[in-house]
Amino acid sequence: MELELLFNIKILTIKRKTMLRLFLLFLISITFSIPSPNKFNEYFIDVAEKGRPSIVSIISEKTERIQRMPNFFFFDPFEFEDPFRQEERKAQSLGSGVILDSDKGYIITNSHVIDEAEEIKVILQDKREFEAEIIGTDPLSDVAIIKIKADSLIAAKTGDSNKLKIGEWVIAIGSPFGLHLNNTVTAGIVSAVGRSDIVSKAKFENFIQHDAAINPGNSGGALFNLNGELIGINTAIATDGYSRSNAGVGFAIPINQAKRVIEDLVEGGIVLRGYLGVSINDVDENTAKVLGLKNKKGAFITSVVKNEPADNAGIKEKDVITAMNTIPIEDSTDLRNKVSNLRPGETVVFSIIRDELLLTVPVTLGTRPSEEELAKAYIKDRFDLLGLLVSENKDGDGVAILDVDPKSEIFKNNVRKGDIITEIGKVAILNIEDYNNELDKYSVDEPIMIRLVSNNTIRYIAFLIK
Template sequence: MKATKATLLGLLIMVMACGPVALGARADDGLQTLRETSKAFSAVAKKAIPAVVSVYVERTVEVNSPYGFGSPFEDEFFRRFFGDRGRPTPERRVQRGQGSGFIISSDGYILSNNHVVGQSDKILVTLNDGREFEAKLIGADPKSDVALIKIEGENLPTIPLGDSDKLEIGEWVIAVGNPFRLAQTVTVGVVSAKGRAVGILGEEGGYEDFIQTDAAINPGNSGGPLLNLNGEAVGMNTAIYSQSGGYMGIGFAIPINMAKFVKDQLLSGGKIVRGYLGVGTSRFGLTQELAREFGLESNRGALIATVQPDSPAEKAGLQPDDIVLEVDGKEVRDWDAFRTMIGMMAPGATTELLIWRDGKRRTITVTIGSREEIAHAEGAVNRLGIHVQDLDAQLAREFGYRPGQGVIITEVAPESAAYKAGIRPGMLILSVNRQRVQSVEEFNQVVDKARDRVLLRIQTEYYIQYILLPLE
């Protein structure tokens, strides 16, 4: 018994003696891991900072009145008695802005945001070493918010471009930029989500596939790189979600693969040519309720509601009610993701679509078209900045109209007069210049005869309105 007690006492002493040592060892290991992580962040920042630039822009704008809204000279009473003599002439003023960018070639090509440099009259770039350059705008793409500028230099520091498709949720990322004119600011976070479409590039026409991160992004960060731990740019910081105007833990970056797609086209031809299928979806896309109605358990996918005549989609055999589940083996999250996938394909390329039709999975091979081809085929329609389609029975049921009632609008160019006037896909054109139109052919005939503007009678879900549009 005494031996047993002695043995137990010895073991207890050993456990008590070894316990703190083991805990201390684990703590030291944890601290060492943190130190190594910190060194990794520092190494990435040290290498990237010289290639991150401050971008200062100037643009000239016309201001109609020094009084702003509510000028007394704009009042009908003043005009009636004094005519236009008292109205001030438009003034030209210089607006200044600031953002970020990063050098991607040793001879001075720089990626930034379209909303930073796209409408500028003058672009000044400041490097980390204090050197200043006047930059030239090579090209900009409002639909993706990507721009490419150029400074004249040699042997400039650069940031390599990574592969944003390989980025994982939860992965460490580092944002570098110049928020609030605080140059070369580095913040660290993780990838919070991928494939975000948040509507900041316009309800129609924009291509959004944002990386969401909690790395602090603030005004002035726009155009700076989002880096992985290899020091590669995997995104371009673009926007934040904020109710205060500052950081709230939600930032958005353009995937670098999308930026590369735009950059390559700007370098090769100066314009962006995107892939095109000629399909449209319903107002709310593939809801969970609709997915169950079609026999699917998940609402992940893109529901096709319309197929334009003579389009690549129609030629490939796609039909209304088809649901696209995969593109070349990659899962389709929703309509925005599907549209972006197709848009980033080269016209003439072939792709395989896995679709859901009549309760079965099918594979369809499609040859991608281009929007330029569609524009050429529908020249009269594009004079208004819109695309229209015959109102068949399927579309009439989908949108609550009567077949043959008019032509339905399927697309509106985001910078067009039609878009600015409030015209959106899903609206129905009943007449053009007081002539009733019941087909695309009739619509084109009337628009072709028009000179400088057209009067559209349009029906929406709630009302009928008249809109006068200039012809482009």
């Protein structure tokens, strides 16, 4: 019994010593893993010292035309010049940029910083000044590349913006308010990622939101992480509505997104983006209920452009795209950004919900047309041969006109939304099927006669289809 008791006491003593050693090791690891205030400061100091030489100030100059205001108090009746004539003046704007390639002199900035610029001057941290040439601009992503011929340039080290975490420290460097404040360093944290519809719904936005102080002049400047890596290009701020100064909310273009644009701009001066050929909306609560969806994630297809990649692959209206190459799609903006980041000719497998069934559809992407071409394609796809968008007439026979192409011949004949088509040629139109069948018999440059009911008045119009 005594031997057993001594043995147990010895075991207990060993356990206590082991626990004490482990506790001491834990305290030591904690002590060395938490940086001291001085060590924490050194992270910011190191990023500032390494990052500032890669930041430039950009002065862009362009000619503006302003309306001259006549001075009626000193009007000269013998002056033959137009008192309301426009006058020209030189206007300057200030922004920032980041050196990406020290050998080739490439500098990234925002497209809006050099928009319509006739002359661009770049000022380095060491006060040297250089004239810059534009390599390429992409207003849809607000990214531009300019080039200077200079020696001893220091380029920023780029990081991976996909690895950013909300709450992570970031450092902004730029030239707020003017050259007298160039290379200003501010710090903050990442407040959110994937922000869109901030500047314009028409642009490709996937912003990093942060609270490092940035102001007018910071546009095109750098956003660094604590490793000194460039992870974003500052592009926009939210203001208090009364001034242009910062209200604690800034937005930066992720460097990964910018890299994709830069590659195309450097290679050919334009950005080639993947194109699906659909119109899309977010899935709202009512749409989700009607389609039997479990949640509101995904992109709802509202229309498919004929003979474009989606149409050729069999994607249809009212389909909901929920994933792309197994990567979930959050909403319509997410799909738009993901498709545009791919290159023409790439094959993508989309996960689609149709009639409550999950389908997989492979699509070979096309080349995204220009904004002007997209607008024309939308109009062409929206309207039929006559320039009309029609639907069943809920109040009786015929088809109801929902919209009219303002450039069409039928519009010139005073046909408007709300009118009812009851006859084409000598054939009665009872429904949408009759309308489509009869319209298929016509083509461009053929004459056509239509019977309309407009404001309870029957009238006939005849015109040449163009």
